[in-house]
């Protein structure tokens with residue numbers, strides 16, 4: 001029997017909105033058959049992050065080489081660092097029937113939406129916070145970064161919120177478990 005190709009699920013939303021927590025809740029539901037696409041980044045590793053689990057942490061040179069060799073499905077710059085999705089792994093997982101989640105920012109998402117616009121199995125989701133004030137508190141509370149970087153992330157968050165119209169679904173993160181359930185239903189209905 002031929003394996004049915006899995007869905008490609010883009011999950012975007014401003015930094016600090018809780019995408020990671022929602023994703024972890026989703027991954028716990030094994031009936032969804034999800035796989036997380038691990039991105040490549042030039043950003044320094046934060047405390048507790050693991051190479052090959054949270055990201056592939058690479059040098060600027062290595063990242064550039066991946067762009068040149070056309071190994072990235074999409075990539076974008078975010079507050080001074082580059083982030084990208086390794087293409088082959090996404091293809092491999094989808095071919096195995098896995099529903100692959102990309103947790104990426106809006107410019108990269110735009111590239112994927114353009115490339116896969118005829119793919120019925122593309123699902124695009126944008127997560128919004130209950131309010132911008134709450135988002136600001138969350139970014140400040142969790143950040144180990146300098147004030148300058150925090151301000152840049154906040155600015156970026158305000159701009160990203162304006163681009164939510166490009167997504168099929170807009171999900172409010174008032175509670176990560178509730179938001180995850182809503183997304184689980186979207187995936188099941190697809």
Ligand code: 5GP
Pocket residue numbers: 013014015039040043074075076078083084085103104105106107108109
């Ligand atoms: P952070 O530094 O907080 O881990 O990530 C910053 C932003 O980059 C987040 O919005 C995150 O979703 C996004 N991001 C992570 N990986 C990728 C990727 O492979 N491509 C793109 N375009 N954005 C990514």
